[in-house]
Amino acid sequence: MSTMLRICLIAASVLTTVMMMNKIRRSRVQIEDAIFWVLFSLVLIVFSVFPGLAYWMSDLVGTQAPSNFIFMLVIFLLLVKVFSLTVRLSQTEARLRELVQKIALEEMEDGHEK
Amino acid sequence: MSKLLIVIPAYNEQENIVRVVGELADHYPQFDYVVVNDGSSDGTAEICRRQGYHLIDLPVNLGLAGAFQTGLKYAYRRGYEYALQFDGDGQHLPEYIQPMLDKIQEGYDIVIASRFLTEKKPWSMRMLGSNLIQLALKLTTGVTVHDPTSGMRMFNRGMIREFAQRLNYGPEPDTLSYLIKNGARVAEVQVRMEERLAGASYLTPINSAKYMVRMLLSILLIQNFRKRG
Numbered sequence: 001m002s003t004m005l006r007i008c009l010i011a012a013s014v015l016t017t018v019m020m021m022n023k024i025r026r027s028r029v030q031i032e033d034a035i036f037w038v039l040f041s042l043v044l045i046v047f048s049v050f051p052g053l054a055y056w057m058s059d060l061v062g063t064q065a066p067s068n069f070i071f072m073l074v075i076f077l078l079l080v081k082v083f084s085l086t087v088r089l090s091q092t093e094a095r096l097r098e099l100v101q102k103i104a105l106e107e108m109e110d111g112h113e114k
Numbered sequence: 115m116s117k118l119l120i121v122i123p124a125y126n127e128q129e130n131i132v133r134v135v136g137e138l139a140d141h142y143p144q145f146d147y148v149v150v151n152d153g154s155s156d157g158t159a160e161i162c163r164r165q166g167y168h169l170i171d172l173p174v175n176l177g178l179a180g181a182f183q184t185g186l187k188y189a190y191r192r193g194y195e196y197a198l199q200f201d202g203d204g205q206h207l208p209e210y211i212q213p214m215l216d217k218i219q220e221g222y223d224i225v226i227a228s229r230f231l232t233e234k235k236p237w238s239m240r241m242l243g244s245n246l247i248q249l250a251l252k253l254t255t256g257v258t259v260h261d262p263t264s265g266m267r268m269f270n271r272g273m274i275r276e277f278a279q280r281l282n283y284g285p286e287p288d289t290l291s292y293l294i295k296n297g298a299r300v301a302e303v304q305v306r307m308e309e310r311l312a313g314a315s316y317l318t319p320i321n322s323a324k325y326m327v328r329m330l331l332s333i334l335l336i337q338n339f340r341k342r343g
Contacts, residue, residue: 024282025339025340026341030282031282031328038335038336
């Protein structure tokens, strides 16, 4: 694992954290959603500060190089995030549909009563 | 109209809601209350309507924070001075409402019904969690809250306005930490609490662990970056 990669990981995690904190400051994001990114940044920092961990885990799962292990881990975490976001988007759309329909139906029923 | 509105968020509480609200309505008519049905899939809303309870019926499930906020929006619009968060599962005892009201009228922003103000905290996994959150609050605010996870809390008019209008104001210990840091005055009143009457608690071991991670990260890290207003 090269020094450059370690620097990149640290920079990326610091940037992620700063951006997320900024969103929280301005009340643009819910804390529940920020927690994933804070943990994600922590994982990146841990791997860049303790590269030995990446070597050890790389040996364990049999990837060619420690950097490959980190890429794999990042891809995996992002896949999980994309999946959970898809689920939430579906749920949000379903609820929105339900709400719009409820409002429209109730307005129509109110209109009839008058 | 009373000065106080009791907000009772209820999600699938058909077994308990009649006993909880019935007691409030029969024995404590001096206080106004409102049940916020959080899109329950059981008969909670129907029972409330049949009994003639004051009910806000959410068409979809918003979770505790969203349901509670609905109640506080109502309290804010109607001009209530104080609002009480009160569980629909029978854990909270209405006999402690008046002492809390007396306490908050001494000029506090938030009054917490605390199981461990004068009583000792027993040893269990759940209380270990309670202690960790208490420690995190102490570290970030310098204030000792003996029962930070107590779900029975009373808020004054200023707090009602904030909870009603803003994002990231869930009725949880991390919001408490943020508010105390911003100058909110908090007091506790010693109470006894019951076990929930019927039905399963949401707090399975996995959910409890998730809750702990979320609260500790939020209190120790995230809340420090929030700006008020």
